[in-house]
Amino acid sequence: MASAPAFVSYDPQSVDTELADIQSYSQHVNPIWVRLLDVLGMNLQYTHCSGAELYTQDGRTILDCLSGYCVHNVGHNHPHVVSELVAELQSQSPAMLQSNVVTEAGALARALCEHAGGKLSKVFFCSSGSEGVETVIKFARAHTGRNDIVYASGAFHGLTCGALSLMGSDFWRESFGPMLAGTHEVPFGEIKPLEKLLANRKIAAVVLEPIQAEAGIVVPPPGYLAAVQKLCRQHNTLFVLDEVQTGMGRTGRFLASQRYGVEPDMVVMAKALSGGLVPCAAVLMTDPIYKSVFHSLRRAFIHTSTFSENSLAMRAGLATIQVLDHEHLIERGDRMGIELRNRLRTALADFEMVKEVRGEGMLTGIEFQPPRKLSARVSYEAFKAIHPGLFGQILVMRLFQDKNILTQICGNNFMVLKVAPPLTVSEAQLDHIIKSIREVVHTIHSSSTFWTDALKLAQRALSH
Ligand SMILES: Cc1ncc(COP(=O)(O)O)c(C=O)c1O
Numbered sequence: 001m002a003s004a005p006a007f008v009s010y011d012p013q014s015v016d017t018e019l020a021d022i023q024s025y026s027q028h029v030n031p032i033w034v035r036l037l038d039v040l041g042m043n044l045q046y047t048h049c050s051g052a053e054l055y056t057q058d059g060r061t062i063l064d065c066l067s068g069y070c071v072h073n074v075g076h077n078h079p080h081v082v083s084e085l086v087a088e089l090q091s092q093s094p095a096m097l098q099s100n101v102v103t104e105a106g107a108l109a110r111a112l113c114e115h116a117g118g119k120l121s122k123v124f125f126c127s128s129g130s131e132g133v134e135t136v137i138k139f140a141r142a143h144t145g146r147n148d149i150v151y152a153s154g155a156f157h158g159l160t161c162g163a164l165s166l167m168g169s170d171f172w173r174e175s176f177g178p179m180l181a182g183t184h185e186v187p188f189g190e191i192k193p194l195e196k197l198l199a200n201r202k203i204a205a206v207v208l209e210p211i212q213a214e215a216g217i218v219v220p221p222p223g224y225l226a227a228v229q230k231l232c233r234q235h236n237t238l239f240v241l242d243e244v245q246t247g248m249g250r251t252g253r254f255l256a257s258q259r260y261g262v263e264p265d266m267v268v269m270a271k272a273l274s275g276g277l278v279p280c281a282a283v284l285m286t287d288p289i290y291k292s293v294f295h296s297l298r299r300a301f302i303h304t305s306t307f308s309e310n311s312l313a314m315r316a317g318l319a320t321i322q323v324l325d326h327e328h329l330i331e332r333g334d335r336m337g338i339e340l341r342n343r344l345r346t347a348l349a350d351f352e353m354v355k356e357v358r359g360e361g362m363l364t365g366i367e368f369q370p371p372r373k374l375s376a377r378v379s380y381e382a383f384k385a386i387h388p389g390l391f392g393q394i395l396v397m398r399l400f401q402d403k404n405i406l407t408q409i410c411g412n413n414f415m416v417l418k419v420a421p422p423l424t425v426s427e428a429q430l431d432h433i434i435k436s437i438r439e440v441v442h443t444i445h446s447s448s449t450f451w452t453d454a455l456k457l458a459q460r461a462l463s464h
Pocket residue numbers: 069127128129130131133156157158159209213214242243244245270271
């Protein structure tokens with residue numbers, strides 16, 4: 001009897017596979033993304049990643065200051081998270097039965113509630129931040145019997161229709177048709193407009209990021225979140241924090257809400273929750289909110305999703321929390337983040353285009369402003385007219401190409417450079433980040449190359 005053909009293992013490092021699969025990616029996934037990476041000179045092949053470092057096929061070592069948009073808090077491929085995932089796969093455990101109690105989900109939920117503290121005692125698991133925000137919308141409506149939701153200007157909550165309804169940006173919404181009715185935008189950091197809205201007693205929830213990440217690492221004014229919470233309590237409106245980027249120790253506390261002394265009724269977590277290796281999200285909430293949705297056997301499945309409590313994600317979440325605790329990464333990130341910002345402020349003090357360095361923990365934003373010097377101002381305005389993000393993108397490109405540092409500008413504020421390395425970043429790596437940013441900012445202020453590069457980039461983008 002002829003034996004069955006052997007399975008061929010996928011080898012991403014094989015040159016043939018790689019070229020063919022990049023073409024396949026362009027053909028079948030997203031050609032525009034490939035073009036954009038080409039234009040920016042960022043279309044590299046990575047062989048492996050470890051801690052805060054990314055290793056490329058052509059021998060470069062790149063320092064990751066993006067962390068996959070705050071996914072890699074414990075560093076890339078943390079050995080403990082990897083070994084827990086391998087153990088889970090090799091255990092032949094009952095995965096995705098959909099008809100058993102997933103014990104790992106119980107363990108992770110307990111760990112999350114213990115770390116969050118306060119009255120957050122129930123957890124709904126799902127697979128993405130957006131799905132977490134959808135959960136918040138449904139649970140807030142069920143609990144309050146009201147439909148309307150308030151969100152803040154500049155917010156980023158995800159790109160599913162419900163989450164997108166809590167984002168005012170025309171850029172993200174354009175061409176996708178009508179969003180949820182009954183959503184209201186208020187300025188982040190201002191209480192009066194919120195007070196007026198809540199007084200109508202139609203608002204189910206106020207959904208905010210405690211520190212707005214994509215809006216430009218916007219830190220709340222002192223007392224703001226506590227004042228929002230107080231108002232919400234007065235009007236029986238739920239106070240919800242989206243900690244998808246700020247959670248899991250990113251801002252120097254397990255949750256940013258702990259930094260500001262508030263106790264939200266629901267918290268959304270995702271991204272770093274499972275060590276950057278498996279999709280996982282969680283909505284932490286109070287018991288009464290949970291019971292508003294799950295209150296009878298008939299409704300035991302009323303809100304769920306297929307992969308929500310998958311044991312790989314649960315085990316990765318548990319391992320990630322263990323790493324945060326065992327390596328004291330939250331305290332470390334808090335301390336080193338303060339040092340990073342202080343040193344950046346000093347290093348960038350002489351440059352007129354640097355407006356502010358701000359943030360908490362290992363989440364830092366450097367805000368730029370238009371130059372005053374006439375020659376630079378003319379170039380700056382010309383590039384802004386081509387695309388408002390061009391200036392920031394060239395900054396990102398220069399840091400990547402000249403200094404081997406991966407960063408990004410904020411999605412809703414192109415004048416803010418985000419510096420968010422893994423919490424495991426070393427002192428030597430911080431030195432390199434600070435020195436490199438200073439040198440690139442110096443080039444912007446002292447040489448015309450930066451601006452001529454911008455022109456070349458714009459030309460390349462237009463000719464593609
Ligand atoms: C604050 C915040 N909320 C929600 C989301 C959406 O998360 P996801 O991309 O996992 O759906 C993001 C994504 O960047 C985010 O930054």
